Amino acid sequence: MKRISLLAVMIFTFLISYSQQLYVKTFGDPHHPAIVFIHGGPRGNSVLFEGTTAQKLAGRGFYVIVYDRRGEGRSSYDNAKVTYGEAFEDLNGIYKKFHLTKASLIGFSFGGLVTTLFAEKYPEKINAVVLTSALFAQQATYNHILDSVKRIYTRKQDAIQLKKITDVALLDKNSAAYRKECFALAAENGFFKAGQLSDEATKIYAAYEASDLSKKDIRNDQAPGLFYKNEKLVNIDVRPILAKLKSKGIAIFGLYGKDDGIFSSEMINSIQAIIGAGHFKYLDHASHYLFADRQDAFLNSIAAWLQETEPHINGPRVYGARPGKAFMYTIPATGKRPMTFQVKHLPEGATLDKNSGVISGSVKEKGDYTIELIAVNKYGRSAKTFTLVIGDKLALTPPMGWSSWYSFGRNVTLDKVIRTAEMIRDKGLQQYGWSVIEIDDPWTKQPGKEDSIWTKLKQKTGTAYSYYEGPDNLPGRVGQVRNENGELIPNQYFTDIKAFPALMHKMGFKAGIYSSPGPLTCGGVAGSYGYEQTDAKFFADNGFDYLKYDWCSYGSLAKNESKAELIKPYRLMSDALQAQKRDIIHALCQYGMGNVWEWGNESGGQLWRTEGDITDNWHSVYGAIRKLADKAQYVKPGNWNDPDILQIGVVGAQSEGEAKRNHLTPDEQKTHFSMWCMLDAPLLIGANIELLDDFTLGLITNEEVIAVNQDALGMAAGLKTVLPDTVEVWSKPLEDGGTAVGLLNAGDKAVTTTFPFSAVGLEGTYAVRDLWEKKDLGLFSKEISITIPSHGIVLWKIIRKKAGAAR
Numbered sequence: 001m002k003r004i005s006l007l008a009v010m011i012f013t014f015l016i017s018y019s020q021q022l023y024v025k026t027f028g029d030p031h032h033p034a035i036v037f038i039h040g041g042p043r044g045n046s047v048l049f050e051g052t053t054a055q056k057l058a059g060r061g062f063y064v065i066v067y068d069r070r071g072e073g074r075s076s077y078d079n080a081k082v083t084y085g086e087a088f089e090d091l092n093g094i095y096k097k098f099h100l101t102k103a104s105l106i107g108f109s110f111g112g113l114v115t116t117l118f119a120e121k122y123p124e125k126i127n128a129v130v131l132t133s134a135l136f137a138q139q140a141t142y143n144h145i146l147d148s149v150k151r152i153y154t155r156k157q158d159a160i161q162l163k164k165i166t167d168v169a170l171l172d173k174n175s176a177a178y179r180k181e182c183f184a185l186a187a188e189n190g191f192f193k194a195g196q197l198s199d200e201a202t203k204i205y206a207a208y209e210a211s212d213l214s215k216k217d218i219r220n221d222q223a224p225g226l227f228y229k230n231e232k233l234v235n236i237d238v239r240p241i242l243a244k245l246k247s248k249g250i251a252i253f254g255l256y257g258k259d260d261g262i263f264s265s266e267m268i269n270s271i272q273a274i275i276g277a278g279h280f281k282y283l284d285h286a287s288h289y290l291f292a293d294r295q296d297a298f299l300n301s302i303a304a305w306l307q308e309t310e311p312h313i314n315g316p317r318v319y320g321a322r323p324g325k326a327f328m329y330t331i332p333a334t335g336k337r338p339m340t341f342q343v344k345h346l347p348e349g350a351t352l353d354k355n356s357g358v359i360s361g362s363v364k365e366k367g368d369y370t371i372e373l374i375a376v377n378k379y380g381r382s383a384k385t386f387t388l389v390i391g392d393k394l395a396l397t398p399p400m401g402w403s404s405w406y407s408f409g410r411n412v413t414l415d416k417v418i419r420t421a422e423m424i425r426d427k428g429l430q431q432y433g434w435s436v437i438e439i440d441d442p443w444t445k446q447p448g449k450e451d452s453i454w455t456k457l458k459q460k461t462g463t464a465y466s467y468y469e470g471p472d473n474l475p476g477r478v479g480q481v482r483n484e485n486g487e488l489i490p491n492q493y494f495t496d497i498k499a500f501p502a503l504m505h506k507m508g509f510k511a512g513i514y515s516s517p518g519p520l521t522c523g524g525v526a527g528s529y530g531y532e533q534t535d536a537k538f539f540a541d542n543g544f545d546y547l548k549y550d551w552c553s554y555g556s557l558a559k560n561e562s563k564a565e566l567i568k569p570y571r572l573m574s575d576a577l578q579a580q581k582r583d584i585i586h587a588l589c590q591y592g593m594g595n596v597w598e599w600g601n602e603s604g605g606q607l608w609r610t611e612g613d614i615t616d617n618w619h620s621v622y623g624a625i626r627k628l629a630d631k632a633q634y635v636k637p638g639n640w641n642d643p644d645i646l647q648i649g650v651v652g653a654q655s656e657g658e659a660k661r662n663h664l665t666p667d668e669q670k671t672h673f674s675m676w677c678m679l680d681a682p683l684l685i686g687a688n689i690e691l692l693d694d695f696t697l698g699l700i701t702n703e704e705v706i707a708v709n710q711d712a713l714g715m716a717a718g719l720k721t722v723l724p725d726t727v728e729v730w731s732k733p734l735e736d737g738g739t740a741v742g743l744l745n746a747g748d749k750a751v752t753t754t755f756p757f758s759a760v761g762l763e764g765t766y767a768v769r770d771l772w773e774k775k776d777l778g779l780f781s782k783e784i785s786i787t788i789p790s791h792g793i794v795l796w797k798i799i800r801k802k803a804g805a806a807r
Contacts, residue, residue, distance in 0.1 A: 021075060021076035022067060022068070022069075022070060022075045022076070022090060022093065022094075023067060023068045023073060023074035023075045024065060024066070024067040024094060024097070025046075025050060025054070025065075025066050025067070026063065026064065026065050026066075026098070027054045027055050027057070027058035027063075027064040027065075027066075028058030028059075028061075028062055028063045028064055029058075029063060030063050030098065030099075031063070032058075032061050032062050032063040033061070033062055033063065033104065033127070033306060034062070034063045034065065034098070034100050034102075034103040034104065034127075035057065035062045035063070035064050035065065035103065035104045035105075035106060035302075035306065036065045036066075036067075036091070036094060036103050036104070036105050036106070037049050037050075037054065037064065037065070037066045037067075037106045037108065037111075038091075038105055038106065038107045038108065038111035038112075038114050038115050039066075039068065039069070039072075039073070039108055039109070039110075039111050040108050040109030040110045040111050041069065041072050041109075041110045041111070041223060041224075042071075042072060042082050042110065042223040042224050042226070042227040043072060043219050043220055043221065043223040043224050044072055044073065044109070044110065044111075044219070045068045045072060045073025045074065045217065045218060045219065046066040046067060046068055046073065047073065047074075047213060047214070047216055047217045047218075048208065048217075048289060048292065049066060049108065049291060050066045050213065051208045051211055051213040051214060052204050052205075052207075052208050052291065052292045052295070053291045053292065053295060053298065053299070054066050055773065055775060056295070056299055056773065057299060057302060058774075058775075059773050059774030059775055060299055060302065060303040060774070061303070062302075062306070065094060065098065065103075067090070067094060069082075069086070069087055069090050069114075070082075070086055070090055071086070071220060071223050071226060072219070072220055072223050073218055073219070073220075074216060074218055077220055077222075080223075080226065081226055081230040081231075082223045082224075082226040082227040082230065082231070083227065083230050083231040084113075084114065084117055084231060084233060087114045087118070088117075088118055088121060088122075091114075091118055092122075095125060100125075101125070102124075102125055102126065102127045103125065103126070103127060104126075104127040104128040104129070104130060104306050105118070105119065105126065105128075105129055105130065106130045106132055106302075107129065107130065107131055107132065107134045108132045108133060108134065108291075109132075109133055109134060109135060109288065110135055111134065112131045112132070112133075112134020112135050112136060112238075113134070113135050113136070113138075113236065113238060115129055115131070115134070116129065116131075116134075116136070116238040116241055116242060116245070117233075117238070117241070119245055119250060120241050120244070120245065123245065123248060123250055126250055127251070127306070128250070128251040128252070128253060128305065128306055129242075129245070129250060129251070129252045129253070130252075130253045130254075130255065130302065130305070130306070131252070131253065131254045131255070131256075131271070131275075132254075132255045132256075132290065132291065132298075133255070133256060133257065133260055133287075133288045133289070133290055134254075136237070136238050136239055136242065136267075136271055137237040137238070137239060137267060137270075138179075138235045138236060138237070139173065139235055139237070140237070140264070140267055141182075141262050141263065141267070142173070142178070142179070142182045144262065144263065144264040144267065145182045145183070145185060145186045145191065145261075145262055146165055146168065146169060146182060146185070148189075148191075148261060149161070149165060149185045149186070149188075149189055150162065150165050152189055153165065164181075164185075165185070168181040168182065168185070173235060174228070174234050174235050175228060176224045176225050176227070176228040179224065179228075180224065183262075186261060186262055189261070190261070191260070191261025191262050191287075191288075192260070192261070192262070192287055192288040192289070193259070193287050193288075194257065194259045194285055194286055194287040194293045195259050195285070195287075196285055197285070197293065198285060198294075198666075199665060199666060200295070200296070200666045200695065201285075201292060201293050201294070201295065203789070204292050204295060205292060208292070239270065239271065239274060242271075242274050242275070243274050246274065246275070246276075251279070251305075252274075252275050252279060253275065253279045253280070253301070253305050253306075254271060254272065254275045254279065254280040254281070255280075255281050255283065255290060255298060255301060256268060256271075256280075256281075256282050256283070256290070257282075257283050257285075257286030257287045257288065257290040257293060257294070258282055258283060258284055258285075258286065259285065259286060259287040259293075260286070260287045260288045260290075261287070262288070268282060279305070281297065281301055283297050294694070296693075296694040296695040296697075296698045297693075297694035299694075299698065300694045300697055300698055301694075304428075310335055310377070310379045310380030310381075310382065311333050311334070311335035311339055311375035311376065311377055311379075311380060311381065311382040312333060312334050312335055312375075312382050313331060313332070313333045313373055313375050313382045313383070313384040314332045314333065314334060314431065314432050314433055314703050314706070314707075315331070315332040315432075315433040315710060316396070316397040316433075316710040316711075316712055317384065317385065317386055317387065317712050317735075318386070318387045318388075318389060318396050318397065318637075318712045319386070319387075319388055319389065319396060319397075320389045320390075320391065320393045320394050320395065320396040320637070320638065321362075321363065321388070321389070321390055321394070321583055322390070322391070322392065322394065322578075322583055323363065323364055323365065323366050323390050323391075324362050324363075324364050324581075325362055325580075325581060325582060325583045326360070326361070326362050326581060326582040326583065327360065327361070327362065327582075327583045328358055328359065328360040328505060328510065328545065329358070329359045329360075330356070330357055330358050330359075330430065330435055330508040330509070331357035331358075331359070331373050331375065332430065332431050332432055332433040332435070333357065333375040333382065333431055334428065334431045334432070334703075335375065335377055335379070335380075335382070335431075336377050336378075336379060337377070338355075338377065339357075339375055339376065339377040340354050340355060340375075340376050340377070341353075341354050341355075341356075341357040341373070341374065341375055341376070342354065342373075342374040342376065343359065343371055343372065343373055343374065344371060344372040344374070345369070345370065345371045345372065346359070346369075346371055347363045347365075347367075347369045347371075347388065347390070348363065348364075349361050349362050349363040349364055350362075350363055350388070356508050357375070357508065358505070358508055359388075360505075362581075363388070363390045365390065366390050366391055367390055367391075368387050368388075368389050368390075369387065369388040369389075369390065370385065370386075370387055371385075371386050371387070371388055372384070372385060372386070373385075373386045387712075393606075393637060393638035394583055394585050394606050394638060395585050395606040395607065395637075395638055395640065396637040396638055396712070396714065397637070397709075397710045397711075397712065397714065398607070398640050398680050398681060398682045398683060398709055398710070399435075399436055399546065399585060399587075399606075399607065399640075399682045399683070399684070400433045400434050400435055400436065400682070400683045400684070400706075400709075400710075401434055401435055401436025401437060401438060401509075401510065401512065401546075401683075401684050401685070402420060402421075402424060402434065402436070402437055402438065402684060402685040402686075402689065403438040403440050403512070403548070403645050403684045403685070403686060404416070404417055404420070404438065404439055404440045405440035405441065405645060405653070405654055405686065406645055406647070406651040406652065406653055406654055406659060406686030406687070407420070407651070407653055407659050407686060407687060407688040407689070408653050408658070408659070408688070409653035409654045409655070409656075409657060409658070410441070410442060410473075410474060410523055410654075410657070411653065411657055411658065412439065412440065412441075412442070412443070412493070413493035413494070414439070414443075414493060414494045414495075414496060414497065414500060415493075417437065417439055417500075418500070418503065419690075420437070420688075420689045420690070421437045421504060421507055421509055422507070423689045423690060423692075424437070424509075424689055425507055425508070425509075427689070427692065427697065428701070429700065429701065430508060430509070432700070432701050432703055432706060433706060433710065434683075434685065434700070435508075435509055435510050436509070436510045436511075436512045436545070436546050436684070437504055437509045437510070437511060437512060438512025438513070438514065438546060438548060438684065439494070439497075439500070439512060439513055439514060440514045440548065441514050441521045441522055441523040441525065441550070442474060442477060442491070442521060442523035442524070442525040443490055443491065443493075443494045443497060443513075443514065443525070444481060444488050444489065444490060444491060444494075444515075444521070444525040444526040444527075445477055445478060445479045445480065445481045445489055445490070445491045445525055445526055446470055446471065446473075446474050446477050446478045446479075446481075446491075446520075446524050446525045446526070447471070447478075447481055447520075447526065448471070448478055448479070449470075449471035449472055451471075453519050453520065454470070454471055456519075456556075457519065457520070457553055457556040457557075458556075460555075460556040460557075462555070462556075462557070462558050462559045462560055463559075463560045463561065464554075464555040464556075464558035464559070464560055464561045464565065464593075465551070465555045465561065465591070465593060466518075466552070466553055466554070466555025466556040466558075467522055467551075467552055467553070467555070468518070468520040468521070468522060468523075468524050468552050468553040468556075469522065469523055469524040470520070470523075470524025470525075471524065473523075473524055474523065474524060474525065476491070476492060476493075477491040477492070477493070477525060479491070481525075481526035482526065482531070485534075486531055486534045487534060487538050488515075488526060488531075488535060488538060489526075491525070497542075498542045500542075501542050501543030501544050501545070502543055505543060510545035510546055511543060511544045511545055511546070512544065512545065512546035512547070512548065513539055513544045513546070513547055513548070514547070514548045514549075514550065515527055515528045515535060515547065515548075515549055515550070516528060516529075516549065516550045516551065516552040516553060516554060517529060517532075517549060517551065517552075517554040517569030517570065517572070517573060518551070518552045518553030518554035518555070518556065518557065518569075519553055519557075520552060520553040521550060521552050521553070522550055522552040522553075527552065527553065527554075528549075528573065529553075529554065529557070532572050532573050532576045533576045533579075535576075536573065536576035536577045536579070536580055536584075537576075537580060539577075539580075539584060540577070540580030540581060540582040540584060541580075543582070544582075544584060545582075545583070545584060545585065546584065546585045546587065547573075547577065547584055547585070547586055547587065548587045548589055549569075549570065549573055549586060549587065549588060549589060549605075550589040550590075551569075551589060551590035551591065551593070554569055561593050561594050562594070563594055563599055566590065566593055566594045566596070566599075567599060567602055567603050570586070570588050570590075570603035570604065570605055571602070571603050571604055573586065573604075574586050574603055574604025574605060575604065577604075578604065585606050585607075586604060586605040586606055587605065587606070587607045587608075587609075587642065587682070588600060588603060588605040588607065588608035588609060589608075589609045589642075590608070590609060591609055591611065591612045591613075592609060592610040592611050592612070592627070596608045596609070596610065597610055597631050597634040597641050598634065600634075600639065601638075601639045606638050606639070606640065607639075607640040607641075607642045607682050608640075608641065608642055609642045609643075609644060610624075610627060610628060610631070610641045610642060610643050611623075611624045611627060611643045611644055612644075613644060613654070614643065614644040614645075614647060615647065615655075615663075616647040616651050616652065616661070616662045616663045616664050617663050617664065618664060618665075618668050618791055620647075621647060621664065621668065621671075621672050622746060622791075624643040624644065625643070625675045625679070625744075626719075627643070628641055628643060628679050628716070629718065629719035630718060630719065631716075631718075632679075632715065632716040632717060632718040632732070635679075635680050635714065635715065635716035636714050636715070637712070637714035638714075640680060640681065640682055641679065641680070641681060641716065642681055642682050643676070643679065643681050645684045645685075645686040646672065646673065646676060646683060646684060646685055646686050646687075647662070647664060647669075647672060647686060648662070648664070648669045648672060648673055648685070648686075648687060648696055648699060648700070649662060649669075649685065649686070649687025649688070649689075649691070649692055649693070649696040650662055650687050650688045650691040650692070650693075651686050651687055651688070653688070658688075659687065659688035659691065660691075665791065666695055667789045667790065667791055667792040667793075668791045668792075669695075669696070669699065670699060670772065670792065670793060671744060671791060671792055671793040673699050673700070673705070674705065674742055674772075674793045674795045675717075675730070675742065675744070675793070676709070677705055677706065677708045677709035677795075678708060678709075678716070678717035678730055678732055678740060678742050678795075679716050679717055680709060680711075680714060680715070680716040680717075680732075681709070683706075683709060685700065702771070702772065702774075704769075704771045704774055704797075705771050705772065705795060708732070708734070708740045708771065708795070708797075711732075711734050711735050711740075712735045713733060713734060713735040715732055715733050716732060717730045717731055717732035717740065717742065718730065718731070718732070720759055720760050720761075721759050723753055723754075723755070723759070725751050725752075725753050726745075726746065726747050726751070727743050727744065727745050727751055727753045727755075727788060728742075728743070728744040728745075728746060729741070729742075729743060729755065729759045729760060730742040730743075730744060731760040734797070736799075737799065737800070738797050738798060738799040739760060739762065739797070739798045739799075740771075740795070740796070740797055740798075741755070741760060741795075741796045741797075741798055742793050742794070742795050742796075743755055743786065743788055743793060743794045743796075744788075744792075744793045745788040745789065745790060745791065745792050745793070746791065747790060747791075748790050748791075749790055750787060750788065750789045750790055750792075751787070751788050752785065752786070752787040752788075753785065753786060753787075753788065754783050754784070754785045755783060755784055755785070755786065756782060756783045757780075757782055757783060757784075757798070758782075762798065762800070763782075764781070764800060764801075765779055765780070765781045765800075765801050766779070766780055766781075766798045766799060766800055766801060767779055767798070767799045767801050768780055768784060768796050768797075768798055769796060769797045769798075769799075770794065770795070770796060771795045771796065771797055772794075772795055777796075779801055
């Protein structure tokens with residue numbers, strides 16, 4: 001079969017044998033790893049999976065094949081016996097039709113039995129088995145259902161239903177009637193439904209029910225009877241088979257929902273013991289149809305388990321360092337480990353650690369050095385052209401990483417930060433470019449309340465904004481703030497602060513640190529006022545790569561908020577940093593005072609806060625977005641507007657002492673991340689990584705969305721127009737000639753809108769790609785229509801195509 005376009009959808013019907021017509025639909029690129037979804041039954045079909053999940057799974061880099069078995073769903077019923085043997089013929093026909101040597105099989109419900117038995121018979125055709133709400137011990141399932149509903153009806157004192165249970169228990173346990181009645185009792189008591197659906201799952205089901213596909217939920221009521229008439233293996237336990245398959249080296253994975261009432265805890269424990277804890281997930285708020293109930297968890301699990309094994313290099317195509325200054329850059333690459341790295345044409349003075357992918361050293365001569373990055377594992381090779389720019393600019397693309405403030409607030413410790421770095425590495429985030437680990441306030445000591453600084457700051461005579469906390473707000477972090485050499489003394493929770501950068505570098509991360517131009521930070525511990533040279537040397541000598549420099553108490557010393565007064569402390573620290581032997585990115589934090597976007601580059605910094613601290617509510621996030629609607633002209637490589645740390649995932653420690661919530665809806669979080677990428681904002685995760693859920697993980701590992709932010713052209717999006725239905729049109733040009741477009745619905749209701757290409761100055765025919773869905777939408781002329789949820793966004797990449805067919 002010739003190659004089709006990425007994420008294309010193809011529908012086939014073809015003859016398997018005995019004139020059986022089989023319905024098959026494919027999603028994605030046939031050169032990607034193949035996954036075949038095997039539906040439940042007998043009497044089932046693949047409609048729900050096809051309508052809710054197949055395309056999104058293809059978007060994770062798979063070639064997804066869904067089909068209906070003969071005698072079921074949309075396939076031919078003629079002469080079907082609905083046996084396992086026929087199911088094997090169907091699968092073998094699919095392997096032949098699509099030229100599959102091996103594939104991973106997702107066995108859903110009864111499809112889990114089909115999958116297991118097929119894998120037993122044809123192990124050479126299996127990459128992996130993924131049991132999804134899969135049956136594996138039929139009689140144990142029936143017993144659990146009857147015992148569970150008996151307890152329910154006993155509590156209700158329902159004599160009629162209790163009599164029914166007794167009658168069902170007397171039926172032939174190898175009969176279609178017995179199976180039917182057991183599952184009917186389960187359905188009547190909500191065993192197949194999640195107790196509490198998330199907003200996202202509710203939307204998934206609603207969209208499915210409103211679709212034309214839901215009307216094709218065709219079921220053959222005769223199929224169960226045929227199965228029990230013609231098949232001998234009608235009540236089986238495949239756990240011994242699964243154990244045998246695992247012993248032969250076949251990868252087996254399991255996904256089950258905690259709200260799925262047809263499996264007892266003992267059954268779940270038994271199947272997990274066979275599969276292994278590392279290959280098994282037992283999901284909260286998910287029942288039988290967990291691929292819709294917890295779609296993000298389902299997709300992330302499949303991607304983590306079965307993802308393309310070949311390397312793929314992510315990240316920007318450019319990096320900046322100063323001549324003769326120490327720097328480091330970790331090549332971000334996804335793919336199976338172990339992986340080794342190579343670099344061709346690396347300039348003199350720079351070296352590569354082939355195992356970690358860390359490029360480090362110092363290059364004396366200015367210039368643009370074109371090099372080739374290469375990642376290799378046993379499955380393949382990935383290469384990327386990359387430019388190392390040795391000049392006077394740092395941060396040629398927006399910094400990416402994590403900050404402790406919204407995660408741990410004033411309770412931050414070095415141990416918590418190191419553990420977070422380990423989790424970021426272990427979750428694979430580093431492979432997408434998340435590289436800075438920044439220790440925020442408060443890591444130094446607070447002066448005792450008798451110290452004269454408290455009185456001095458209260459004697460403020462100027463008009464500039466000032467903020468600091470204390471004294472007595474940080475028990476356990478109070479004491480002498482500097483040693484005899486004038487160096488900052490870390491508090492008891494950061495005694496090994498000097499070892500932190502080396503540890504981060506060993507892990508492939510950049511080390512970030514925090515201070516203030518004032519005598520006190522915002523939290524009320526020692527800042528850098530009067531010790532700028534000493535602190536810059538301390539940071540550089542110990543290997544720090546990134547400094548967040550927070551205005552805080554300096555406002556008590558500044559005369560006013562004139563441009564000269566605002567620039568002064570930041571220029572002082574920038575000069576001190578540039579005098580060191582190491583490159584350190586300088587992040588200004590002064591809340592947008594004095595229109596910092598107009599002069600931030602004059603201060604010597606690379607990024608500057610344009611806003612006060614934002615929080616996890618829509619008004620705060622949307623306000624920060626709109627503030628930058630007309631400020632794209634101030635953004636360029638090495639000059640970044642910073643609307644604050646990302647409020648996605650579990651945050652809130654800055655106000656509540658620990659991160660434990662997020663008040664943004666999933667759509668709002670997606671809009672938040674999308675717009676930070678469109679605005680070329682620095683991307684610092686604020687979430688507690690230990691509490692990172694699958695939805696958030698899916699946001700921050702979408703390499704196509706991140707690529708918008710890391711585009712080497714370095715041009716931020718601006719608000720181009722507002723459509724008549726109040727949908728905002730944002731766009732930014734990309735280095736490859738494409739245009740990134742974000743359609744933002746700030747309203748309180750979903751909107752269906754038509755986007756004219758002319759709104760962003762485009763005319764002609766364009767290929768449109770949905771970056772969140774990783775889906776090519778096709779060729780369009782002049783306009784495209786879309787429905788956008790409240791506070792939601794669609795994010796597209798639009799590329800000009802030559803004249804041809806268009807929708």
